[in-house]
Amino acid sequence: MTPLYVLVAAALLVVFVSGVGLVERSTYVVVPGFYGAACIDGDVAYIVTKGSDNSIVYAWSLNGTLLGRVWVYGPGVECLATEGRLYVLAHRDIYLFDRDLRQLGAAELKGVVFNRSPFAGSPHMVLRGDRLYIASGGDELFVEVRDANTLRLLDIYKLPKGRCPEWRFARGDGVVAYGVCPDGLVIFDVERTSNKTLPLDYAPTCHADLGGVTCSGGYPQLLSLGGRLYLASGSTLTWLDKNVSRAFPGRIYYLDTDGRYIYMWPTTRWQDSPRSSTSGLRSPWGTS
Amino acid sequence: MGHFLDAAIRDDVLYLIRLSRSLELPGYATEIGIDVIRLGDYSPGNALFCYLPTLAERIWLSISGVVASDCCCIFVRGLMPGWHTFDVVSSGDLTKQILIRGGMLKWESILPKEVKQSYVVYVEPGRTAYLVDVDTAFIYLVASFCLFMYFLFKLATIRPYDD
Numbered sequence: 001m002t003p004l005y006v007l008v009a010a011a012l013l014v015v016f017v018s019g020v021g022l023v024e025r026s027t028y029v030v031v032p033g034f035y036g037a038a039c040i041d042g043d044v045a046y047i048v049t050k051g052s053d054n055s056i057v058y059a060w061s062l063n064g065t066l067l068g069r070v071w072v073y074g075p076g077v078e079c080l081a082t083e084g085r086l087y088v089l090a091h092r093d094i095y096l097f098d099r100d101l102r103q104l105g106a107a108e109l110k111g112v113v114f115n116r117s118p119f120a121g122s123p124h125m126v127l128r129g130d131r132l133y134i135a136s137g138g139d140e141l142f143v144e145v146r147d148a149n150t151l152r153l154l155d156i157y158k159l160p161k162g163r164c165p166e167w168r169f170a171r172g173d174g175v176v177a178y179g180v181c182p183d184g185l186v187i188f189d190v191e192r193t194s195n196k197t198l199p200l201d202y203a204p205t206c207h208a209d210l211g212g213v214t215c216s217g218g219y220p221q222l223l224s225l226g227g228r229l230y231l232a233s234g235s236t237l238t239w240l241d242k243n244v245s246r247a248f249p250g251r252i253y254y255l256d257t258d259g260r261y262i263y264m265w266p267t268t269r270w271q272d273s274p275r276s277s278t279s280g281l282r283s284p285w286g287t288s
Numbered sequence: 289m290g291h292f293l294d295a296a297i298r299d300d301v302l303y304l305i306r307l308s309r310s311l312e313l314p315g316y317a318t319e320i321g322i323d324v325i326r327l328g329d330y331s332p333g334n335a336l337f338c339y340l341p342t343l344a345e346r347i348w349l350s351i352s353g354v355v356a357s358d359c360c361c362i363f364v365r366g367l368m369p370g371w372h373t374f375d376v377v378s379s380g381d382l383t384k385q386i387l388i389r390g391g392m393l394k395w396e397s398i399l400p401k402e403v404k405q406s407y408v409v410y411v412e413p414g415r416t417a418y419l420v421d422v423d424t425a426f427i428y429l430v431a432s433f434c435l436f437m438y439f440l441f442k443l444a445t446i447r448p449y450d451d
Binding site: 023027028031037045258 | 294295300302307311318320323324
């Protein structure tokens with residue numbers, strides 16, 4: 001089965017009307033203030049509300065019960081929850097909590113982290129084993145490698161800045177940071193400490209302010225899977241190494257994988273409510 | 289539905305986080321919706337769709353409105369598992385059109401006019417779904433022909449009284 005066929009063979013998956021991918025349950029929670037970030041670990045959802053000075057992290061069970069809350073200093077940008085641990089990334093700090101929101105650690109970042117776009121986008125931090133990787137910006141751009149248990153700084157990589165407003169991580173299984181720069185997409189493989197620049201079909205103009213980094217046409221999404229890179233830029237999904245691409249109706253908001261398939265979330269127009277569907281593409285190397 | 293905010297995939301579950309609505313309480317509040325979606329097997333399936341029309345029309349076949357084929361069978365590979373709509377699109381009764389026009393029609397100039405039949409078919413992951421149907425009028429024609437032949441046979445086998 002050729003990769004082109006794999007891409008072309010994919011069709012829209014209507015999750016909510018098909019027999020697969022049914023919504024098992026929905027929970028609604030109300031939090032005071034503005035939404036900042038959310039993450040889920042098992043049956044607990046953590047919602048970070050964004051304040052200018054401080055932020056509050058709420059823990060909700062997925063049956064709608066408030067389990068607790070905790071304050072963090074600075075605007076909460078992102079969170080990551082796994083195996084009973086919660087990482088909260090604020091503007092200049094990283095926090096570690098346990099499942100009951102007891103603080104286990106905190107550290108000041110070497111750089112700063114801009115707010116994420118209100119509509120997802122790629123993350124600023126990824127967890128691989130016992131290492132937490134954080135892409136931070138500011139005057140200088142870094143990838144910080146921290147101990148996932150203590151938040152101790154283990155290593156730091158200085159990124160080529162150019163005029164890239166910020167860096168983010170590709171979703172998936174690798175540790176790949178990328179930035180949208182005027183001369184294209186700059187990709188930095190942290191594990192191999194190699195970087196490359198790819199021209200983008202369109203030249204998005206990105207700018208950073210207090211509200212975060214915004215790009216015309218949306219921030220491109222990168223996915224790393226089995227050593228291969230997939231780029232969702234605008235409405236096109238491209239397998240970068242083979243230059244195989246496929247266009248979808250609408251802009252791609254979200255790109256992720258479970259190791260078998262590539263899932264994406266398209267919408268017909270920027271800030272439209274995305275259609276009630278995800279698209280599934282079969283992974284070219286079969287099941288993992 | 290609400291605006292998409294974020295999503296996360298853990299094992300076989302997709303957690304979908306969306307902005308449900310904003311509430312103007314004393315102060316400001318946000319309602320967040322969290323959908324738990326069990327992911328499935330998305331191995332593409334195939335579909336074989338056949339439809340036998342009557343003689344007085346031209347038909348096209350389509351699956352989920354995207355694939356079209358002239359009469360009378362279509363085989364589609366790589367369909368996402370789930371429900372798909374199979375349509376039979378008809379040119380309408382050509383006899384009427386011929387009578388109105390007063391002459392024969394060019395085959396190429398006959399255009400699709402109406403969706404004659406729609407079927408909703410479930411395509412299982414990695415398997416082939418089959419759907420075969422015929423026009424009701426075709427069944428009547430065949431039934432009439434069988435009945436006619438039966439009476440013809442009976443007529444031939446009736447023996448007069450041997451008085």
